[in-house]
Amino acid sequence: MKHLSKFLMAAALVFGFTSVNAQDSNNPWAIGIGANAIDFYPTGEDAPLGGFGDEYFNAAEHWNTLPAVSRLTVGRYIGSGFVFELAGSINQIDKYGDARVPDISHYALDGSFNYSLRAMLNEGWFDPVVGIGGGYTWFSDQGNSAITDLSAPTLNGKLGLNFWFTDQFALTVESNYKHVFQEDMTTHFQHVAGVKFIFGGKDTDGDGIYDKDDECPESPGLPEFNGCPDSDGDGIEDRKDACPNKAGLAEFDGCPDTDGDGVADPEDDCPEVAGLAEMNGCPDADGDGVRDDEDNCPDEAGPEDNNGCPWEDKDNDGVLDKDDDCPDVAGTAANNGCPEPTAEVVSELNEYSNTVLFDLNKATIRTESEEALNSIAEIMEEYPNTVFHIEGHTDSTGSDQYNLKLSKERAASVREYLVNAGIPSNRLTSEGYGEERPIATNSTAAGRQENRRVEISLDKDKEMKDKSEDDQ
Incomplete structure (x- = not known):
């Protein structure tokens, strides 16, 4: 004992x-x-x-x-x-x-x-x-x-x-x-x-898992998640759940996809309506690349720069208003929707230009030719997008160098007159060709008279260049 x-x-x-x-x-x-x-x-x-x-x-x-x-x-x-x-x-x-x-x-x-x-x-x-x-x-x-x-x-x-x-x-x-x-x-x-x-193990959060084994000791959790919680019960623990308070899918890191369009709700701008991933979950009913909530015409395909609506062609000339420099007047595609002179109009211009006279061996325009030049200016004003080319020509009398110089000066004089008459300078070009382009024989006086002339044509090259610069 x-x-x-x-x-x-x-x-x-x-x-x-x-x-x-x-x-x-x-x-x-x-x-x-x-x-x-x-x-x-x-x-x-x-x-x-x-x-x-x-x-x-x-x-x-x-x-x-x-x-x-x-x-x-x-x-x-x-x-x-x-x-x-x-x-x-x-x-x-x-x-x-x-x-x-x-x-x-x-x-x-x-x-x-x-x-x-x-x-x-x-x-x-x-x-x-x-x-x-x-x-x-x-x-x-x-x-x-x-x-x-x-x-x-x-x-x-x-x-x-x-x-x-x-x-x-x-x-x-x-x-x-x-x-x-x-x-x-x-x-x-x-x-x-x-x-x-x-x-003697400690269980701070009272979830039945000792703190030594609890990866979330301050929050009650589940054994399958080593003591960490799954607040929304979607099988994804909160610390790995991007939407811990709303049941979701593993493929979306625990977030829901309410409309079932494959875009998780936090990333879906239209979570209640099925849409497209490239539209952040919003629909595009007309398939024009503009989502419906930003499309002024959701049922009619149109470009983004027109808010999803199709472009109009008010003058019915085949050129959409967005590309039509003259949307209220029918024109041609070649002239950006603006009207352009026909062959008849060009012929009329040359009828007037053939009457233009100069002082002898000079580029000075005679007074009696002013009426014809004013008529030319009036016709040109009707085609505000057209670039006109003024050509000066001579007969074979005299040296080639002299004739070329004189033809250039006369074409330039006509251009200067028309500019002063109100035609924008960027719509007029001029060049002299001397005796290089005769339209009649230089062997007779009548033929030489025909070769001494001023002609007007359409400057297509200048128009194309200007359009290219505008597009840039």
């Missing part, structure tokens, strides 16, 4: 020393119960003891055991794989190596810092442990006057194995070498076998 009371006192000391107010999030506490065996033989002492390590597993002849629970431990995880453990044990000694001794009571209280190698083995069920620490051991036999009570501190080294059957239950075996710092006491081994339970 007195031995039991001493054991209970040792156990009370163990629990008393490990009564810590705070707990951490990693199931820090462990309680172990088991049996222990004391072996003096393989300690390297003199006979009746053997050399160090001799007959280490000779339990039948050397081990002292009790057929009951004889050891209690309490451990506290302190971080980085280290556990501090307190152990209290009792035993009955009747084997001192090869010798037999009267029953001697053994009591021990030990503390150790243990390091788990489990993390190095991928957190599996196999958990090797090494430890170092110290303790205090008592031997007592009050029934034998030859033996007095002995006690001494010890320096302890530990090797052990934990076999984890669940996250919180393990079978444990270990061997402790206890070096005694007193001459009249013997260094010995203490072997242990038992079970260990861990507890």
Whole structure:
């Protein structure tokens, strides 16, 4: 009974020393119960003891055991794989190596810092442990006057194995070498076998998943998401869900597609109406490339620069108003929708131009020719987009160089008159060709008279050049 009371006192000391107010999030506490065996033989002492390590597993002849629970431990995880453990044990000694001794009571209280190698083995069920620490051991036999009570501190080294059957239950075996710092006491081994339970895990969010395993410890979650929530219940955890409060589809990162057009609602400008991806989820009923909510004519195809409506052709000349420089007057495509002089009009111009007279061997226009030139200007004004070309020609009388110079000057005089009459200068070009382009023989006076002339034609090259520059 007195031995039991001493054991209970040792156990009370163990629990008393490990009564810590705070707990951490990693199931820090462990309680172990088991049996222990004391072996003096393989300690390297003199006979009746053997050399160090001799007959280490000779339990039948050397081990002292009790057929009951004889050891209690309490451990506290302190971080980085280290556990501090307190152990209290009792035993009955009747084997001192090869010798037999009267029953001697053994009591021990030990503390150790243990390091788990489990993390190095991928957190599996196999958990090797090494430890170092110290303790205090008592031997007592009050029934034998030859033996007095002995006690001494010890320096302890530990090797052990934990076999984890669940996250919180393990079978444990270990061997402790206890070096005694007193001459009249013997260094010995203490072997242990038992079970260990861990507890005390923290569950901050109360979702049933300990913080150590909870990837979202501040928010209640689900086991399948390692403790993280799925607020909208769409099977996509909130931290990976672009729309955590609205059920959606995995293909859209958890966002819905209300109109089923393949565009997720957050990216769909028209989430209630099925549309096209290239239109940000909005429809284009007439297929003109302008989405309906921006199309003034959603049921009639038209270009974007006319707000989705087709272009008009008010003058019905085949040139759309957008390209028609004269949208209210029918014209030709070649003249950007504006009317252009017909052959009859050009012929009429030349009837007038053939009556234009100049002073002899000069470029000065005679006064009687002004009426014809004014008539030419009036006709030209009717075709505001047409560029006219004024040509000067001579007969073969005189030198080529002189005739070319004179023809240029006369064509330029006509152009200058028409500009002064109100025709824009950019619609008139002039050139002299001398005697290069006769229309009659130069052998007769009548033929030479015909060759001395001013002609007017349409400058198509200039028109095309101007249109190209305008387009640019």
